[in-house]
Amino acid sequence: MDFTRGIIAIALPLLAGLSGTACRAQSPVPGAKFGEVVPRDVREMYDRGLQFLASKQTDKGEWTGGGYEDGPGSVGLGLLAFLASGEDPNFGQYSNHVRRSLRSLITSQDATTGIIGQSMYHHGFAMLALAEAYGAVDERTLWPYKKGPRSIGQALELAVRAAVTAQKKNSLGGWRYSPDASDADTSVSGAVLVGLLAARNAGIEIPDQSIDKAIAFYKQMTAPSGQVAYTGGLGGFDESIARISIASLVYAVARRKDLPEYKATVNYLKQRLEQQSGQQWLEYGRYYQAQALFQGDIDAWDQWNKLLVRQLKAAQKPDGSFQGQFGPTLSTSFSLLALALNYRFLPIYER
């Protein structure tokens, strides 16, 4: 498909940017040169959302919603929303916001363990943001006053090592809130595994064994119907669009589309395009559903995306925010990232 090639075309420079220099081409209308113009209303919605996030970012590059979700995970997701917009991360209007958040992620990393944040959710999303920024953000301008504790690449490598170490302690081969936990769930594991896969895509070495173990965990948790369980010990299979999307996404990004479990999850999602996570963690569910459908079936995503745009248009507040269960800033980040598939700038969106 035309635009698939297009995606690769813009993704390659990003991957090539491992040298640490920014070399992304600016395009005034994202996607225009590939024949798929991002609709104006999506761009306007995204811009208003970014303006909201920018306005709420603290000097330290963080967002404080006053909830338990505050921390590096939220910072990472906000950073991803800026990176996914197509604005130049080094010279664009949000370049300072990008640098601030990146500095926050790096400084909040435990120098010894490599863990970022209070739980592995935070660690996973922070790792994903570092991976996506790695190579795109010019490190020479990242620390204007003093030298940072470590570079983006170093921070990412350290974070990867921490995640792999936590996984090794885990009998199930996944992750749970605590890096020392002995059990695992498919939700926390998704955050960490996608971060690891993004790091691998960015050129960081990840042991194959680690990915294989994590994928094995997901296979174990995926029912033939496509439904995905939460943890091994609790409940059974039930319908969680978020978890099905996470599983589908990790299979795809791990390049395991050959698995029957992958096909089952994609089919499940394709047959229920109108179905979202409902009242429970809606924004979180959409964030993964967007990526899973995009990876799984671009036509299905296209249909689903129309519904998403319609729903988000109706939901966006005058200040550009989206209200949700996670408070306005994190809900806005998740909502924008669900929309960001329309731009396809982030390497993790590569098909």
Next chain:
Amino acid sequence: MRSWLLLVPLARLFGPTMAGAAPPVDPPSAVLHLSNGGFVPGKLIASSQPDLIRWQSTAFTAPFDMPLKAVTAVHFSVPAELPTATGDYCFELAGGDVVFGSLLALNDKEAELEIARLGHLHVRRSVINRMYRWRSSADLIYLGPNGLVGWQQAANKSGWKEEQDQPWTDQEGATIRGDFQLPARATLEFELSWKNKPDFVFALGVGEDEKTVQRGFRFEVWDRDLIIQRETEQEADVASVGEIGQGQGRIHLIVYLDQEKGRILVFNPAGKQLADLKVGGGVAQVLGSLSLANKRGDLRLERLWIGRWNGEPPRQVEGDKARIHRDDGSIVYGQVSRFDAASRAFVISDAKGESRIPEDQIAGVFLSHPGETGDRALAAVYQNGSRLSGAFQQVEKNAFTLSVPGIKETLSLPLDGLRSLVVLRPWETPAAIGGQPGVLELDGARLPGRLVDGHEQSGTSCLVWQPQGSSTSSPLRPGVSGRIVYKEAPPPQPVQRGASPPPQGPGGFVVDFLSALGGNQPAQTGGERKALYLRGGDVIPSEITSIDKNGVSFRTALSASTFVPHDKVKAVELALSPDPAIKLNKAKRERLLTLPRMQKENPPTHLIRSRSGDYLRGRLIKLDATKLLVEIRLEPKEIPRDRLSLIVWLHPDELGPARKTAAPAPAGAATRVQAVCNDGIRLTFLADQFASETLSGKSDVLGPCQVVLKEVGQLLIGGVIDKAAEGLVYQQWKLQSATEPKAFQADSGSSSGSRPLGTESALVGKPAPDFELELLKGPKFHLAQTRGKVVVLDFWATWCGPCLQAMPQVERVAGEFRDRDVQLIAVNLQEAPQQITSMLERHKLHPAVALDRDGAVAEKYAANAIPQTVVIDRAGMVARLFVGGGPHLGDQLRGALDAVLKEPGAKPTGK
């Protein structure tokens, strides 16, 4: 011509007096009844004109001046408990008047009476009929009739009406029943009248069901006879009461009924016994109700008095002579010549001379039959049974004046305590109305009349109503809801659906709806004209030109306006399909309007009907001259326009159990009306002027509009528009959410389908692992020291969202049990005190927090998924263990604590 019988028990029937009523405040709320059948609540206000009722209703800004003859009655609200009072005598005067008071003097010309609240009255002797010694009101049960108050119409019939306060009917089969709580021995006096030969059943001593009516004591018309009969399972008997002639007539009877003995005695007012019937049978049952059924002709209940009877049969009276009844039951015949006030004795003169009967020996005095009744335009009836009639003079703030024939003084009667003002000579045929006559119906009011010219002003509506008969008119108050009916039924030839009259109640529109959805509705509409249906109820004949994301473009002959936004539209007809091949039955319709769970996030917004009657749900994207673009479950489809007949909008806000009414009535500026035209067009607009029989205003869809009144069948005003719209056919097409499966209702989709009741964990039933932890606010918590108490451990961390959702529930429920030795410890997993403190402050939580810094306690309790809530009983055993929180954790925990506290084995075990 009335004739009278004084009987001792009857004398006791008279009610309490006017004395002792509360001091007057505001005039009581009341309803004005008009001779044209109209009625309107409001209050009587002062006027100095005789024979005029000035009436102020809250729905109008100005009063109406009603000539007395246009009025039938004013009924005032009556307290549940009627007032009781005292008086020496009850005086029965000409014209049916009754007053209570004391006798000051009596001679052959006049009497002087002292009446509570009226004072010293000089009453011509010729208008005094009889007077009874008034001892007690205890024997009075009912004094009436009070219109239909106390009566109930038989189911599904409403054939009885009130006329001058009297129940009246000319409907065959019309039946009323009233529970008057007849005692075992009762006396009743009643008058029934008719214009044509009657056929009725008046049953005494009946109950709720028809069987008891069959077994009651029944007055019936058998051919030319009035009979009394009773038939029980064992016995039956019948007795003739008298003959009933052709044409107009009346009966006036006094009945003594002993239900325990199964006996009834019937007397005429002159004291002659007409019948004595005894029918026992089975167990004697005392039933308290009366039933009055009109079988043919007409019937009016003019009087009904009910009292207790001591069981002593009354003595027969010789003819209808002037006489005195003594307390001992003996009767002294002869004309009373005077009352000797000094000796308190009545003086009777006859051929043999004078004899005296002391006042304290008499029960009642019959003086004469009033020869003339005089000019009586109006009767004032009080709650206590007093009644005075005469010429209506004027109304003051709390009283009105009445000239009563035979009473020298002009009476100033208080409004307080009034039950009714009854006009005795209303118009037979009310005056012509002029203009476009209609009936204004408001909440609790119905006023035939007409609109007169008016324009909208601050505080007054442009709708100015002149009731028939009134010499004045008044604007409606802004915000009033109601309608003006010009034509009750839709015109005979069928037009648009919208032409059907607004529903009266659920029954009305349900029927409308079912027939509309039954598939044959298009046939009823006749297919003459396609229309645009708005949510407000408007029906605008239109040709739809296109539909886009903003709304509907149309052409109509009614106005130059061509566009309406989506949120106002309910349906558009694109083609009229007189007889679609596919019928829609009830089950199909329900299926069509059920929203499956998986579509909840993307409900269809439109329902599209093909010409053949097929339906399709989806999201309309665009309609142009040739095709419809519609998204069916995210899949775009194109449909040729010529296949379509109808599109109905399914607005998201209609989804769900209850919908608040649509647009609120705008305040002040204009009166919102909906003209329901004779041709089926419905048009909602803000009216600002009525002139030349034309109502003008502005529609927010069509712009300026004018409606000529003679084309209007009904004019809906204010809030009633929305209610009427609710009942219109297309408004009934609303999606209903499919029922949620139980698993989802109980637990809104978190981790597990079936919520464990807390006993599944392997730890339950085992001794709770002991531990000692530092408390956030110091010093330490040692589980073993709490033996004898119930302990709730809530494992949590600040990064755990579900924990923070669960914790307020846990804290609240544990608080409910604080007095019963229940202690809550929130065990935090491996976090710094500062972080914990700031989180608790943000969430305004105050549990005792134990710091599990290394996670060792969580490990002992296998808290590898949090929130985890553990209940430890008094014996130190793990009684319940809940994992995962959820919205029902509070209830589950409460149930668990209740159960644990009740467990007998959970008593303190020492140590």
